[in-house]
Amino acid sequence: MIFSILIYGSAHNSQSVHSAYRFTDSVLRSGHQIHRVFFYGESVHAASILSAPPRDELNIHQLWKDLAETHQLDIVVCIAAALKRGVMNEAEARRHEKASFNTQAPFELSGLGQLSEAAIISDRLVTFGA
Amino acid sequence: MSQKNILLILSHAPYGDAYAKEALDIALTAAAFGLPVSLLLTQDAPYLLLKSQQPQQIQQKNFANICSALPMYDIENIYIEARAAQTKRITLDQLVVPATFVNQADIALMIRDHDVVLRF
Numbered sequence: 059m060i061f062s063i064l065i066y067g068s069a070h071n072s073q074s075v076h077s078a079y080r081f082t083d084s085v086l087r088s089g090h091q092i093h094r095v096f097f098y099g100e101s102v103h104a105a106s107i108l109s110a111p112p113r114d115e116l117n118i119h120q121l122w123k124d125l126a127e128t129h130q131l132d133i134v135v136c137i138a139a140a141l142k143r144g145v146m147n148e149a150e151a152r153r154h155e156k157a158s159f160n161t162q163a164p165f166e167l168s169g170l171g172q173l174s175e176a177a178i179i180s181d182r183l184v185t186f187g188a
Numbered sequence: 189m190s191q192k193n194i195l196l197i198l199s200h201a202p203y204g205d206a207y208a209k210e211a212l213d214i215a216l217t218a219a220a221f222g223l224p225v226s227l228l229l230t231q232d233a234p235y236l237l238l239k240s241q242q243p244q245q246i247q248q249k250n251f252a253n254i255c256s257a258l259p260m261y262d263i264e265n266i267y268i269e270a271r272a273a274q275t276k277r278i279t280l281d282q283l284v285v286p287a288t289f290v291n292q293a294d295i296a297l298m299i300r301d302h303d304v305v306l307r308f
Contacts, residue, residue: 064306178192183304187308
């Protein structure tokens, strides 16, 4: 079965992003496919490479990065939600004349059309809200 | 590509947080992709459709403008949880777009009949 994942809970103030990670990992372990993971709303902070939690706590950014690289996942961050929260890659930082950037591959910035496309392609779109 | 329909269930009031805005952005994009979109407004979300909202006083964009444009995006299936409307004394003539009141049983059928259900 083909799954896509929509996450919009807070990256650091809710269980949402971690639950989505555990679910995605289980889907892959069970032999199903992940078409796309879409980060929306407050969850976009999970894409920040500058996140530096205490060593004895989960690093939610690193977990997603490792999972995405292991399985070649398409992990998309809503560009509008990200830019207004100060999450941007090198190209967007240059375009908006910002001094630095804080996200990079495997996280991709793209539009909500990627969510609609995922809803069309996938057998199941599973949401992890607030 | 097979045609899939989307039901967005909104429950938050328009201006206290970003949920309503983010849900409507999904609705408009999905409609632009040609997906049939239904909106169900529950709890505090029916306030989104009021003609009389005045968010300029708190420097916010008016949801009435976005919502009145929904039919232009072919989003005409707009439903309001009747119980929510009753407790808030909201009537259809106060709204910027035509909408339909639905009860709990109708909502159960709507969730069953849609391929994708998103809650905001």
